[in-house]
Amino acid sequence: MGAGAPHADRPAAPRPATHHGLGAAAREVPLQPVRPVRVAGVFVVAAVAILLLAAVHLTQGTSSVGAGDLLRLVFGQGTDNAANVLVASRLPRLLAGVLVGIALGVAGAGLQSLARNPLASPDTLGVNAGAYLAVVIVAAFGVSLPALPAGGVAFVGGLAAAGLVLVLSAGGSTGPTRLILAGSAVAMALAGVTTLLLLLYREETVGTFAWGAGTLVQTDLRAVTQMAPIVALGILTAFLLAAKLDILALGDDTAAVLGVNVRRIRVLTTLVTVMLSAAAVTVAGPVGFVGLVAPVLVRLTAPLVPGLLRHRVLLPLSGLAGVLVVLASDVVLRAAFGGQAGVEIPTGIMTMVVGAIVLIWLARRHRDSGPSRSPGGTSSGLRSRRTFWIVTAALVVLLIAAGVGAMLTGDALLRTGDLANWINGASGRAITYVLDQRFPRVASALLCGAALAIAGTTVQAVCRNPLAEPGILGITGGAGVGAIATLILLPSASIWLLSGVAAVAAVVTFGLVYLISWRGGLSSDRLVLIGVGVSAVATAIITLLIVATDPWNLSLAMTWLSGSTYGRTLPQVLPVTIALIVLTPVVVHARRELDLLALDDDVPRILGVRLERTRLLMLLAAALLTAAAVSAIGVVGFVGLVAPHAARALVGGRHARILPVAALLGAILVSVADSLGRTVLAPAQIPAGLLTALIGAPYFVYLLWRTRVPTR
Known part of the structure; x- marks a missing residue:
């Protein structure tokens, strides 16, 4: 960070996205010094909240195994039935939610930094739609792939979609509206092809409609264990890019003067974020708007805790926020509709509703990009x-x-x-x-x-x-x-x-x-x-x-x-x-x-x-x-x-x-x-x-x- 730190308090280094609807949080200068005690406190609060949600999450399900049965398991007094339910159903679902949440949270934060746009996410950039289409294409031709190759297929589809949207929206530099419209239209086109395949190959793609909304239902730990190293690699790479992303937030010209290879950082960030999104899609399908909501929660906390917008803090904390969003949505879904609903109704429906509400709230605070646009x-x-x-x-x-x-x-x-x-x-x-x-x-x-x-x-x-x-x-x-x-x-x-x-x-x-x-x-x-x-x-x-x-x-x-x-x-x-x-x-x-x-x-x-x-x-x-x-x-x-x-x-x-x-x-x-x-x-x-x-x-x-x- 050394070269960029002296510029932390300069008013001339705002991000281009500071006009677009995050209020005080968006106007935070990203290179403020980190307050270790306060930042650590935020991480502790997030971790405690995740543990509490996880405890509640494990007590929910279609079987009669409740909190008391699981508590007795901890002390070695539980029944085989409780152990089987925990290992075969509830633990895989919980771990899938954790993996998906942290992957999408980090991916969303990276994409928002890459596009310098608070509304960028795997959804708005078409990553999820591209990954979903790629998986459906493989299923339509009757090919059944293990989790790891399926993740590769999803990665290729998501990368192609994200690259297209970023190029067509000029990297998001013209404000959130163009990025949203470009991503929505590309996603609409990809969704059209996906729907056509679902209609033409109904038998081969059976079950993919619900999966396409993002479901945490898991029959075993195979997908989670195969994707976990991919997610860990993506998070580690994103963390290594954190210092460069801090400098990149000051603008391409400033970053280039400070010795950052802007094009290389953008390419690497795109690859990492798409890889994380593809891993999440492979495990649970396209879970909507988690990548949008998680970084927003962190940015809204930034005015209270200086330094949260430094990427070495922003990225992991966005991952934890993503876990909170996914687990909370799943807990609310099953609490409201019953344990069977957790099997039939995709968790992604709840996250999509939450994300859409956040998008509407951000849009309410949005100011026009200016009179430079015309209808063409x-x-x-x-x-x-x-x-x-x-x-x-x-x-x-x-x-x-x-x-x-x-x-x-x-x-x-x-x-x-x-x-x-x-x-x-x-x-x-x-x-x-x-x-x-x-x-x-x-x-x-x-x-x-x-x-x-x-x-x-x-x-x-x-x-x-x-x-x-x-x-x-x-x-x-x-x-x-x-x-x-x-x-x-x-x-x-x-x-x-x-x-x-x-x-x-x-x-x-x-x-x-x-x-x-x-x-x-x-x-x-x-x-x-x-x-x-x-x-x-x-x-x-x-x-x-x-x-x-x-x-x-x-x-x-x-x-x-x-x-x-x-x-x-x-x-x-x-x-x-x-x-x-x-x-x-x-x-x-x-x-x-x-x-x-x-x-x-x-x-x-x-x-x-x-x-x-x-x-x-x-x-x-x-x-x-x-x-x-x-x-x-x-x-x-x-x-x-x-x-x-x-x-x-x-x-x-x-x-x-x-x-x-x-x-x-x-x-x-x-x-x-x-x-x-x-x-x-x-x-x-x-x-x-x-x-x-x-x-x-x-x-x-x-x-x-x-x-x-x-x-x-």
Whole structure:
């Protein structure tokens, strides 16, 4: 530390992340001197808390073995049954929780230091999603690996995902919002591929859905004992990097002047943190948000105990905080729902809820990154009116071709003559039946694609962020909760009831996000971050509902959550049709206000725009359009993200031109995805939402790459 210590009290060495929502804790200068007595006291308190939680944890389970039986074992007076329960079930679960907690806690602290971002974690950087996908790919091909090779597979997947997110988000140097959006979108794309594999290889991947939420259920100590040396090596390496990370916290330029090889330290830190995260995933699956919450708990304590932000203290203490989070979540889960719930309900659901609440709390304290962001279209330059009309005409032709192609393709391929006869009412009975079934699906795909694109255009303008999309408002998460709850409580519910509940839940969730985000005004960044947090809570609730009820609902629930037009009828398309007819003119009428909102907050006020009222009206219109689309065909991702940006690239930044072009692009994208999903593996069908993720993800990666901030 020697070279950096004299600079500890300089005000000119704040971390770039000090604006982003950790209050006093984030503004602590990381090179303050360590107070050994106080720091030791914190470690003692954490250790005592862990011991108490561990004692309670060991008394919980499905058997009748209680605290008295375990206490008698300590004095050599216990029964063989108590000993068997302790060794075969409870001790492995406890040790798994300790191993996972310490690995994710240290990994989260390292990733936050690496990204200089208090919201970085194995979840927000896509590490867990990448590791999970890699494990599912191996399982889908029928390969059963021991813990150590499986850990290697998870490491490769997590490393690829984290590297992609860090590169695309410019190392997090542009603030937490970009990092969160980049990580969320990459994780969404990876989750789409994972869900596709789970649906296509149901027998080979059975049991991985619950495991994918993070479960501490262990049948023996094999996984823990094999991963423990990996975790120990990762923690030791992280501790050896601690002094360099302290200096790196002062900034890359300062660190380079002080002799630190910045690139090497970043690469080593990435490898170590991903290795720790992969080890945790191998043992218990992707346990959510522990890597976010644990370092936050330490940073919140930092103002009371100087020196906690030195990495030689921060890293191990974050590991202990991670153990506390995991064990406390598991204890609360089994105390609230019973011992059997510990087997059926993943512990990761509880940690995800806790982490999402912490994320929302941090977002409430967050301040905007500044007016430097734009929705992307403003930098696209102006296009001539001739260009606009050429693009629009070409897209109309493509839309007609997509619609006709969708009517002709599927498990039975038809000809254009069959379609012409059907339109004229002269087709045969078999052809009529097939086309009668296809038309509502084609119509729902076209209309929902247009609705999602218009909603995405509106959200990106209001949030002034090209990476925003309707799902970040919590709409799709709320709709998912409503729909899955309806499927479980009323399995025979009509599609109207299912769609209605989903739509109401979506709008209510959006209202909750908006109210929580309001703090003397609406911050665009705060809205995005809170939307991500609320969506995480919704995901946890959906997972809980699915794994805690009839497993036969799993395929139906996953299909709906993946976005499918299967079984749609014309009356079910009516809500999204009404939403488009009513709300599209409202959005188009506000096209000038959207142009101004996309600039900054000051220009609209100067020109007389009622900023908050306009924002609320536009976001409400976007929420209703998205809710209508989600209630009609389920959750379809990336359309509201990709279509608006592609429209800006084609016709410039004026919303009078963006809106119609984006609507056409969205309709084409969903229609093509639905047609491919009905045709590629016919008679089996791939949900349209999964294919939009597979189609949209590469474009989104390209978008992230183009809009990244170059680092020196």
